[in-house]
Structure formats: C-alpha cells, structure tokens
Amino acid sequence: MNEFASIGELARGLRRGDYSSVELVRHYLARIQNNASLNTFISVTEDEALIAAAKADQTLQRGKAGPLTGIPLAHKDIFCTQGIPTTCGSRILENWIAPYDATVVACLASAGAVLLGKTNMDEFAMGSSNENSYFGAVLNPWDNSRVPGGSSGGSAAAVAAGLTPIATGTDTGGSIRQPAAFCGVSGIKPTYGRVSRYGMAAFASSLDQAGVIGHDAQDLAVVLSLMSGLDPRDSTSSDHVDSWLESVAESGLQPINEGLNIGLPGEYFKDLGEGRALLEAAARELESAGCRLSEISLPHTDAAIPAYYIISGAEASTNLSRYDGVHFGYRCENPKSLQDLYQRSRSEGFGTEVKRRILTGTYALSVGYFDAYYLKAQKLRRLIQQDFLAAFEQVDLILAPTTPGVAFHTGDLTGDPVAMYQQDIFTIPASLAGLPALSLPCGFSNGLPIGMQLIGAHFSERQLLETSALYQQRTDWHQHHPEVA
Amino acid sequence: MANIDINHLCRLAQLALNDAEHEAVRGDLERIIAMVDQMQAMNTDHVEPLAHPLDASQRLRRDEVTEVVDRERYQLGAPATQDGLYLVPRVVE
DSSP, X not given: OOTTOOHHHHHHHHHXXXXXXXXXXXXXXXXXXXXXXXXXXXXXXXXXXXXXXXHHXXXXXXXXXXXXXXXXXXXETTBOBTTBBOOTTOGGGTTXXXXXXXXXXXXXXXXXXXXXXXXXXXXXXXXSSSOOOTTOOOOBTTBXXXXXXXXXXXXXXXXXXXXXXXXXXXXXXXXXXXXXXHHTOEEEEOOTTSSOOTTBOXXXXXXXXXXXXESSHHHHHHHHHHHOSOOTTOTTSOOOOOHHHHHHHHHOOOOXXXXXXXXXXXXXXXXXXXXXXXXXHHHHHHHHTTOEEEEEOOTTGGGHHHHHHHHHHHXXXXXXXXXXXXSSSOOOSSOSSHHHHHHHHHHHHSOHHHHXXXXXXXXXXXXXXXXXXXXXXXXXXXXXXXXXXXXXXXXXXXXXXXXSSSOXXXXXXXTOHHHXXXXXXXXXXXXXXXXXXXXXXXXXXXXXXXXEEEEESTTOHHHHHHHHHHHHHHOOGGGOOOOOO | OOOOOHHHHHHHHTOOOOHHXXXXXXXXXXXXXXXXXXXXXXXXXXXXXXXXXXXXXXXXOOSOOOOOOOHHHXXXXXXXXXXXXXXXXXOOO
C-alpha cells in the first residue's frame, strides 16, 4: 500500500477490492502511531474510525460508493465533532466535547469519509508555526528541527508524512497555504463564504474560511466539492451557484486547456530570497504550457499586515469573549468572585499569543482608538481589495510566492511576534480580499519545500484548480515525500 | 504612540496578568502597535471601509423555529450546572 497515494488511487483500490476500508484505516492508524513524535494529532479516534470504515465497506460491497466512501481523513481540531473532543489547541477547551457536528464534518461524513482523528494547530488558529499549541509543537516531517507552519500545521505535516491522505484546515491569514508550502503539500483556501463556517470555532469571522490540504489539486477538488455550498446555518455562506464545483467530485478535475493570462506582482518578488528562481521556473512552466505571463502591481501590499492584525485582533477579542469559565470549557479553581472567575479562567486557559491578540484587538476597539485603528484598517482593506479587482481586469490568475522562505527553525521567531507576523506577508492580502488562493509545491531549496501561490478572482476555484492540475501534470514536485517511519 | 494602559485593557478583556506577564505584554504590544501604526502614513481619504470581503450584507432567514431546546445536552460542556442553571460564585450578598 502506497502511503502517499492520492484519494483517487485509494478509491480505485477500494473498488477493485485490493484492500478494504478497514484495512486502509488500520494502515493509516499504524502510521500515525509510528510517527507520534511529529505530534500532528491531538486526538486519534481509532474505535469510531473502525466502525465507520466497516460501514463504508458495506456501502462499497453494495456498489453504492462515492468518491470519498471509505477514504480516511483528518479534521483540524477547530471543527466541532459531536462526541469527540474539540480543543482548538487550547487549554480552555481541553476537555470540551461539542454537542453537534460542524457542517464540514457532517458533509464529509455523509460522503463516506472515515475520520482518523483531529489534528494539532496553533491555539485558536493564531500562529504561523504551530508552536502556539497547548498540546505541544508539531514537527516538520522534512526536518524535525523546523516548524511545519501554522496554524493548520498538524494537518499539513500529517498529509506530508503520509499519516492521512487528506485533511481539512482553516485559513484566516494564510493558515492553510503557509503550512502546505512549508510541508511540501497542496492546500486551498476557497473564496470567503464558499464553505460553511457553522461549527468551526471562530477566530476572525470576516476572514475565516475552511479548506483542504492534500497531495494534489485533484484531491483538493474532490473534497472541496463535497464540503462546499450554501448553508442556512451560516449567514455568511455564499449562495453563489457553481455547477462545476458541485459535480467535479464525480467527473474529476481536468487540466485547463486554454491559455490563461497570469500576473506576477512585482511587490511579492522584490525581496524574495531562495525561492525566487523556483517560482520563476514554475511561471515559465505554465508559459510553455500556453499561459501568458505579465508583470502586475498590487500597490497596497504593505498595508496588509498592519490592517490584518487590527481587523483579526478586533474580531478575535470579540469572538473569544465567549470563553468565560461559565458556559463551557475550563474554569479556574476556587473563584472568589464572578470577576475573579472570568479573569483567572481566561488567563489560565488562554496561551500567550491568544492573550496578545485579544489585547491588541481590545486596544484597537477601545474608546478613542476606533477610528485611528479599526476604521483605518477597514479602509486599507478596501484599497487592498481594489488592487486585486483592478489586477483581475488584466489577468486571470496571480502567481506569487506563498512564503518569504523555507520553514524556519523551531524557536527562531517565538520571542518576536512582529517578525512572526511578517511570515504571512504573501498570504494575508488575498485573505483580506476574500479571494480563493492555493499553494502548490514548486521545488526545493536545500532539501526543504517551496510553495507557489495561485490567487484567483472571487469564485474562480475552477481556474485555480485546473491550472494547478496542468502544472502538476507537467511537474512532479508534489510527488516528492519526506522520509518518515 | 500613546502610552498603552495595560491594566485598562486587561479589565476590558477580562484578563489578569502577573507582573512578569504584564511587562512582557507591554513590550509586545508596544512593538505590535508601532508596526500597525505604519497605517497612519497611508492615505485613505474618501475610501469606504470594507467590512465584508465580498461587500455582501448578511442574508436574513425566515422567522421560523428550526432548533430544538436541548438544554441538558448543551450544558454537558459547562464546568458547573445545577437544575439546568449555570453555577457561578455568589454575585449578590
């Protein structure tokens, strides 16, 4: 059994009867156990997985299997799962069990996918290195002394190490794309509103979006197809109808066959170090496949990080006010008063980075600072969005780096939050504009993977994924894997 | 940059920091606010703030009951409950 098989290959193996879903699930569970030192999972749901796999095997025997029937997957531990702990990587939710399933979880379960467990993450998705988890840092499978990226670092590292063929993630400012790049796998953040946020613990509600991490664009398309769509339970979920996306899980992803115009934003390439030559080679690969390249400008790129840390901090300070030591989650010992209960439960339950973000957001929203910070950031957000809308008048897609460099060493940036925030410089702008974007492996620098980011106009997932399929048909970077146990 | 009143922010955010955390947070917040203050040099005259990334307004639903009250199940995750109520320290003497 090839541990790095795509879900398409696994589905064919299941239908041919090469193995059963129970055998497949046991195989991945054993791999998770053998690679426990990577710390990619917060909980492993072995018993539930074997029951679900046995049920999937019955569906397969009846010839009623869909593209995900019996396929193992992992959910980032930010998605609510009924009966299974959902921690968000936080002490404050260490023992909390959700009373319901997130829409994403329900959709993929009803498609027959088998949950292996919940993946490690930066606490409440706040981080770019996965060092902010109450359950310990995740190791990068390419080099255990380096971070896997964050906040969906457990999902990206688990896919890269072949511990699950596919995993969900969430992306607020780059939390799918950046770890995908650092771990040498593919990851998509869809258009804001494409996937329901119901049952996905909120960090910054105007930015949060669920997506997928997997081995190739084909796998991303299948899973996205089955988890997206209008959800009446999320009033920000989009009613945009996309018959292509609805059917691509069944029909399969085809490489794009028209020559697209691809823009390379000067602002993203100007200070780029080790990855520059690889990104230029990737652009030339697409050019030789019939795409046309042109240089474009996104002049407000420098505004993205400041605007993002105000907007996401403000939204986080509001969203995380629900963790009060009363309604759910952690409560401090022997509270002397209600105030003491609130303050100590939150202070003992939240980690350092979460407190930092709450206080940044509180500052931005406090009397006298609202206009100078929050409103200013929202105006800059408009300018960033307009940069993209103007660019998409000229080009179909934007090709850019996902990260400034390769995965950094664990501990390198932990003492300097501002330096850590700069890591997201190339992923945050598309998040602020609500655009779909994905990261694909495009080469290696000193044995460490480099990611190429493709950014599309709103609801252009088809172009993004089909262009990715074209690139992955002509290159094999996505078929390089780390040596793991 | 204005002097950051950490105690005031902590009261607003219902956080209690010890002395060491207090000083570390002050240093971090000063650096973070200095970084975001780059915004002040950027011209945003006549720019409308953007609250929703697609400029959409939230969809309303029909005013119909769709959820059932299942208090017992929802309270399973609470640290302390009794007779369907959440327990907190005495507020009124």
